[in-house]
Amino acid sequence: MKTGGGTLLTLAVFFATTSLFAIGGANSAVPEMHRYAVDVQHWLSNRQFSDAFALAQLTPGPNVIIVTLIGFHVAGVIGGLVTTLAMCGPTCVFAYFVGRASDRFKGAAWHGALSRGLVPVTLGLTASSATVIATTSSYSWLALAITLGTAITAFFVRVHPLWAFALAAVLGLAGLV
Amino acid sequence: MNSSLIPAANEPPAASPLPATDPTAESISAPPSLAELFIAFAKISLSGFGGVLAWARRMMVDERKWMTAEQFNEAYALCSFLPGGNIINFSVIFGGRFRGALGSAAALAGLLGPPMVLILIIGAIYSHYGDLPALRRALTGVASAAAGLMMATVAKMVQPLFRNRAIVGPLIAIATFVAISIMHWPLPLVLLVIVPVSIAYAWAQA
Numbered sequence: 417m418k419t420g421g422g423t424l425l426t427l428a429v430f431f432a433t434t435s436l437f438a439i440g441g442a443n444s445a446v447p448e449m450h451r452y453a454v455d456v457q458h459w460l461s462n463r464q465f466s467d468a469f470a471l472a473q474l475t476p477g478p479n480v481i482i483v484t485l486i487g488f489h490v491a492g493v494i495g496g497l498v499t500t501l502a503m504c505g506p507t508c509v510f511a512y513f514v515g516r517a518s519d520r521f522k523g524a525a526w527h528g529a530l531s532r533g534l535v536p537v538t539l540g541l542t543a544s545s546a547t548v549i550a551t552t553s554s555y556s557w558l559a560l561a562i563t564l565g566t567a568i569t570a571f572f573v574r575v576h577p578l579w580a581f582a583l584a585a586v587l588g589l590a591g592l593v
Numbered sequence: 594m595n596s597s598l599i600p601a602a603n604e605p606p607a608a609s610p611l612p613a614t615d616p617t618a619e620s621i622s623a624p625p626s627l628a629e630l631f632i633a634f635a636k637i638s639l640s641g642f643g644g645v646l647a648w649a650r651r652m653m654v655d656e657r658k659w660m661t662a663e664q665f666n667e668a669y670a671l672c673s674f675l676p677g678g679n680i681i682n683f684s685v686i687f688g689g690r691f692r693g694a695l696g697s698a699a700a701l702a703g704l705l706g707p708p709m710v711l712i713l714i715i716g717a718i719y720s721h722y723g724d725l726p727a728l729r730r731a732l733t734g735v736a737s738a739a740a741g742l743m744m745a746t747v748a749k750m751v752q753p754l755f756r757n758r759a760i761v762g763p764l765i766a767i768a769t770f771v772a773i774s775i776m777h778w779p780l781p782l783v784l785l786v787i788v789p790v791s792i793a794y795a796w797a798q799a
Contacts, residue, residue: 536762
């Protein structure tokens with residue numbers, strides 16, 4: 417583990433910048449985190465990244481805590497705190513001031529255009545996140561079957577994530593993935 | 594994620610008539626204190642797997658009556674187009690509305706503090722045992738299922754987008770996907786081009 421100030425600064429700058437482009441939440445930024453943490457900085461392997469994603473999914477709370485885990489992996493507890501603060505700080509300050517002024521925005525025409533314009537972009541980002549996770553976790557046939565099986569089931573019926581995760585973990589433990 | 598709405602299925606029907614004997618049923622409770630804000634968001638955070646929206650609504654509107662259903666929807670709609678996690682923005686706006694900047698900080702600390710402690714413990718365990726084949730296989734299974742859940746979300750979002758023979762919306766979604774997943778271009782670069790185009794088009798259509 418590297419714990420130098422330079423690494424912490426790199427973490428802080430990257431996650432603060434990325435947070436401003438995380439439309440629809442932290443999961444939209446998963447491909448960007450993968451690109452930077454795995455491909456550019458080589459902080460994590462593909463395997464470690466998809467494990468971090470899985471562990472964050474298994475932990476209750478907002479999806480954003482995947483960044484805590486990435487920061488922890490790179491620079492220990494301080495790293496986890498720095499990345500989380502960087503990922504949440506700028507957007508929270510922004511939200512605070514927008515919230516204060518929100519009455520003035522009510523019913524504004526650009527409000528509708530903004531949300532309608534962001535829908536297709538969020539869609540493309542979510543599809544990218546699913547692709548990144550599916551392709552970094554495993555290339556086995558069973559992993560692909562779990563992904564597609566979960567996708568089809570969750571499309572037609574409401575599936576509680578924990579049931580899907582539990583079943584998938586058991587299939588993995590059975591040595592089939 | 595759509596799966597975040599599941600806990601709502603366990604709630605009593607929202608439209609059930611209020612008991613006539615309760616004249617205060619429509620009114621809103623006293624504003625929460627800083628400690629109440631912290632505890633409320635910590636509870637929301639720890640009860641929510643795969644999204645915490647449904648739990649937030651249940652506590653804010655049904656249990657504590659800190660806001661009406663309309664106020665909740667308005668505040669949440671506002672959060673959904675701000676950058677960052679919806680529920681994180683919601684905690685900041687909600688806490689700030691009642692107790693200013695300190696209220697925002699208390700709500701945010703409640704939402705993020707407990708899961709951060711948990712994930713740091715999990716991370717420490719993982720750094721010792723992450724190489725165990727059994728753990729690796731189990732986590733691969735979980736990641737595969739999580740990818741599947743996101744695909745289902747995408748499939749549900751796609752349906753309304755393709756209505757009315759729309760072309761531009763789907764093209765923007767595909768362009769975003771290609772730029773990020775296939776070209777591996779940096780997210781800020783991609784969004785600085787695509788978002789203005791998409792919003793300008795939505796604006797022109799209105």
